[in-house]
Amino acid sequence: RKEVEQDPGPFNVPEGATVAFNCTYSNSASQSFFWYRQDCRKEPKLLMSVYSSGNEDGRFTAQLNRASQYISLLIRDSKLSDSATYLCAVNELTGGGNKLTFGTGTQLKVEL
């Protein structure tokens, strides 16, 4: 099993739709999780941090299910500008400090 798994998509949705992505992780000791947005040929940009059960920021909601070891990202009222790849990242504390393991990302295309 991969450490962090995401459905690659693409998810093609109409503008205004609600869309949800899931991300599963294998390390049950992980305590913090992050969603990043990455546009084509650009760097990942932090979207949300999740340290407890979830987080909400405007149209974006992230939820953590520790028992099933997955986190989800919900986007409400999708905009054309939301089209991007969404990367899930799981934190692991090692002897050398914290490090993130990324999923391969889920591609979202919002259409008119």
Next chain:
Amino acid sequence: DAMVIQNPRYQVTQFGKPVTLSCSQTLNHNVMYWYQQKSSQAPKLLFHYYDKDFNNEADTPDNFQSRRPNTSFCFLDIRSPGLGDAAMYLCATSRDGGAGGQPQHFGDGTRLSIL
């Protein structure tokens, strides 16, 4: 604005010719990371510095080296680039957050091409 700056944005080098990529930060974060990202793949951690302590990933080829002369700067050296090393190289920084972890902040990346 406080930020992570990578230079150059685009780098072209010849097969086997050493190349150095640079990263600087004004966030005063104590941890700096180097990732390699190929098309449609996840960013892959190469190594990171926790202050001055260097932490290499087990599967990072010996061809890749790094230097962190001070808190603000970190360099990625590729001693003999091969065609398979063509990728986007991303630098990131974070504060040490203990067991809770802190988000990482990325630079714009350097896109490396090998001729």
